[in-house]
Amino acid sequence: MNRSVGNRIAMVAIAATVLLAPALALAQSSAQPYVPPRTPDGQPDISGMYEPGWIGQPAEAPIGAPWRPPQRTAPGRTIGPTDFGAREAAEKDSSRAQIKPSTKPMVIDPPDGKIPMQPWVAERRKLIYENQDKAEHLDPRVRCLQAGVPRANTPVYYNSYQILQKPGYVVIVYEWNHMTRIIPLDGRPHLDARIRLPMGDSRGRWEGNTLVVETTNFNDDTWVLGHGAIGEGQPSSSATSGHGIVHSPELRVVERFTPVDGHIINYQATIHDPKAFTRPFTVAFDAMVRGRSDHQIFEYACHEGNRDGILMATGVDIDPTQK
């Protein structure tokens, strides 16, 4: 009898703590965090259509001297190596006016913004920069390969997103090269380590209103970041675009997708790969901005339109039966 009453009191006390804890946390913080609505199965609801965040943000601080673009650009125009003209396009699109520009590197840890590359990764990057005329050093994007993680989430003008949620899953549909990530939330173990995939193997969980995704089982076909081309003559030590940073199959990425206000999803990813980096490093940026509800993910048939590109890069005509 006593025992049962004691249990009940303990349960009430636990319930009170559980219920009050978030309320106390709210009271203590000056700005109340955004609480998204819930899906029928109780997940924070982040489903919907999204467009990329700010496109011109540098990925990293250069490990060497900053690069000055050649003087042939007209005075007064500031076209960085990461732009592709996308900045102007984004500015013209009024629906994207709410996106705040940022000139800070995406790399927030280490605090100097530099990617802590192992010497062989920096060497490989140098090789990539100095051999852009060789097919094997082309950006995987140009070869129509999948972007990998976290690169799939770096804001680029050729991407948009649809997030779907169903019981036990979050699914991210990427327009870019028709990548799809089906992320189970049930805590199942990762795939057998012998299975290696360009987009890896993702497992998710909700921590409060943040979707945390851990991805492993990568191969080494992808680049970690890289959301812009290099400038002609630019030394790799001056790069701020993330271009040319390879990784090993030991890559493990922990991503955090946090809806901050119903419009913007802030994104953080910590990259663990002791073979490629001297320490884990973290990138953070506003990755996704809610788009119009009637936005449609169109087909990104990259390889299908790349016959001329492949011919130029390799001399191989993949479709000689076509005119």
Next chain:
Amino acid sequence: MRVRRVVPAARVATPLILVWLAVTSAAAQPATGARSQGPRTPDGKPDLNGIWQVINSAHWDIEAHSPEEGVPGGQGVVEGGTIPYQPWALEKRKENYARRATADPLSKCYLPGVPRVTYVPLPFEIIQTPKYVVMAFEIAHARRIIYTDGSAHVEALEFWMGDSRGRWEGDTLVVSTNNLTDKTWLDKAGNFHSTDLHVIERYTPAGPNHIQYEVTLEDPKVFTRPWKMSMILYRRLEPGLQLLDYDCVSFFWKRTLGK
């Protein structure tokens, strides 16, 4: 006068609708004549979520064909047995067949198109929500987003995987696909279509682990009449099974660059 005519019409209409519903649902469910068995989503639709795959040889040839080295024989999935080609198109199919080893778009890692992607013998996963049915395929990480939100087709575009709009007719998901390129084939045997192809697919659950898949192809430029294929989609039941990624393009580059 008008009003008096409308009222009896409504009275008559009710039993007629009931009869029509009974007839159409019986047509959709010839085996049981009742609602399909199996799981349902919260909005009451058959729950097609999960991983599916065909077990047939339609990928190699949708018509009946003998086995050959590397090609399993098959009894065909075309209703009536033969595709009703126009005479010129039959000639073109023969040409395609002769050079199929190099001319098959799949041998170049191109997206398989609709409906071929359904019967490539690799698994695909359905993600079903009230407004969208997304199909993710292992082959070439192809993907279809089927809008079930009542929206209309886009106009006059060309996609490798087409533009798909779906609706539920009872327990059958009916998907209309157009805006297709003429660069995809229907199988490895050179069966083909034009950009005028209109594909109507019907996904009807036949128990919890089977879908009766019927697809009608209309293409007045290539065929003499609409024609139909049918086959069964099987649910993959292995515990822990998940969709992998046959990233054909990356294999192409490894082969081409010799690494």
